[in-house]
Amino acid sequence: MLLRDGMQAVTFERVATEAGASKTTLYKWWPSPGALAAEAYFAHSQRVLDFPDTGDLRADLITQLGAFVRWLKDEGAEQPVSELIGIAQTDPDVAHAWSESYALPRRELARQRLRIAQQQGQLRQDADLDVIVDQLWGACYHRLLVLKVPFDESITERLVTQALYGAASPDL
Amino acid sequence: MLLRDGMQAVTFERVATEAGASKTTLYKWWPSPGALAAEAYFAHSQRVLDFPDTGDLRADLITQLGAFVRWLKDEGAEQPVSELIGIAQTDPDVAHAWSESYALPRRELARQRLRIAQQQGQLRQDADLDVIVDQLWGACYHRLLVLKVPFDESITERLVTQALYGAASPDL
Amino acid sequence: MLLRDGMQAVTFERVATEAGASKTTLYKWWPSPGALAAEAYFAHSQRVLDFPDTGDLRADLITQLGAFVRWLKDEGAEQPVSELIGIAQTDPDVAHAWSESYALPRRELARQRLRIAQQQGQLRQDADLDVIVDQLWGACYHRLLVLKVPFDESITERLVTQALYGAASPDL
């Protein structure tokens, strides 16, 4: 329903009718239609979260970030993800479900990979790993949610390169 | 009303009552309550957008990004901005108002300052200026909208430093 | 609907659906489904209330009371009237509608006829006219609502006779 008609269509009333359930039951299990949609979407789109570790951090980041962008752009996740994050700004239950079930676990995985790289000397000792995550995934979300400009997988290489090696001229 | 009770409370019905206007008139001027709220918020929070140019790009970015974070965190913009971006994911009118009136002009200003820096040789010739913007402001939005973790102005220096000089170990 | 399925079926939900109206509108006009049903029934069953005055009080009372019993028993009024008085015991709005629109005006008409008879010397000067009404119509309602025993028009003559001439042995 979420994929077919968008979040707007996910109401307890309609879900109850289509699913042959009663509103009472839905209210017992989910605090709001958004929370239901969020849970349903996570269950539906569960995927392997393994972060590759080939030893080459740059390549691994490009791989993982590219998979993320492809998921959004090629596998239809763009609209539901946008809408779920959208209502999460208003509905604390959705926000909680989203953070707990998706965003924070993903960040932790990335952080782990980055920590290994840091221990291996590939990253500065004083690098802020959370900031790296923010600058890679956050940049994609920025375009998706805030700027609403199109982007595709080709962005990932530049994102990773600049995050690792900086945009400043090496002369300085 | 947006600041007092949140976006949820901004309905045409209530605005009409409180403002002594009729719903008909509101419909004539705005396509949706969200669009009205967006316009009202922009009008209310209009501020100088000038991007400083002291010649020191790193300092200027920290200044501007710091002002952005303070605006969010210390001037009460966090909640209305989150909620407006939130409904923008669902309401194309709000999305359009937000992009046109706020996000894209801001990005253009940042881009101009970065272009000057690039022409002055402070940034690599092949640096993607949009990506820099994404990695600075997008990182903040990432924490604000997606991760929903707290952050404050202290993050700006790290953001700018890593964006300019990279997180990778210089040994490599 | 009232006649077809009984009071239980008269819900705002169903009326709205069948009548192509919205619940909001129904709530604006009637305080409860019962009140709606009451009003609808009065409008539907409006009839001439004229109380005959042939000069013969006994005959006139039998006529009028007989018409009442026939209305209940032969014209299908029994069930809706019972149910309306039934919910009137719980729903003050129905009680009010019933009293104002039906019961009290009817009693007033009967009282007027009796007053004329009293002035003509056909009734004792100290007779309580309201009590006469209670003893004629109330007796019917007693069987209808309280005892729930069947009765028919044949009761009216006995009712009127005993109300006028008493049940006590004339020897006393």
Next chain:
Amino acid sequence: MLLRDGMQAVTFERVATEAGASKTTLYKWWPSPGALAAEAYFAHSQRVLDFPDTGDLRADLITQLGAFVRWLKDEGAEQPVSELIGIAQTDPDVAHAWSESYALPRRELARQRLRIAQQQGQLRQDADLDVIVDQLWGACYHRLLVLKVPFDESITERLVTQALYGAASPDL
């Protein structure tokens, strides 16, 4: 519960909660909440039904009818009795419980007393005893249920007098 909050509050759901019973058990014993309330009320308000026989029919009727009116008006029976008769119009189980447990036995007692009086010659041989009952108790119920006008014990003497001796002028 019936006395405290009225019939509306007597639901299986609430009774189960307050009584520490399960709905299943309630369903096993009573067909409807109304039937439960009816049975509970009869059990609670059981009283001696003896009809006095002092030899003076008029006095005995006034005594008994006065006790009935006092019960309604001074002992708080008015509201529960009204509401029980009210739902009896809709709920056949309540109607049955009411008739069997209360109304018909009471009528039978009155009938017996009247029959004795008739045998003693105090009442006409052709008097309809049921009609007398209807005209005494029914008149009270009429005011209680149908007219919804206040009344008190003072009515009983007039009711009995007119039922026994008639309202018609003795000149006729």
Next chain:
DNA sequence: TGTTAATCGAGACGGTACGTCCCGTCTTCTC
């Protein structure tokens, strides 16, 4: 004394109606 059967609490569930709020369209009356 241990096993089994019946009983009852707790409460989940599909339904239906409640009463409220808001949407978006419309008509009407007024300034």
Next chain:
DNA sequence: GAGAAGACGGGACGTACCGTCTCGATTAACA
């Protein structure tokens, strides 16, 4: 002739009961 006032159909909200149902835990009779 624009705008306020607000009626209206529509639809979702969140709540309360209904009547049915499945669970365990308790209890009682019986082995």
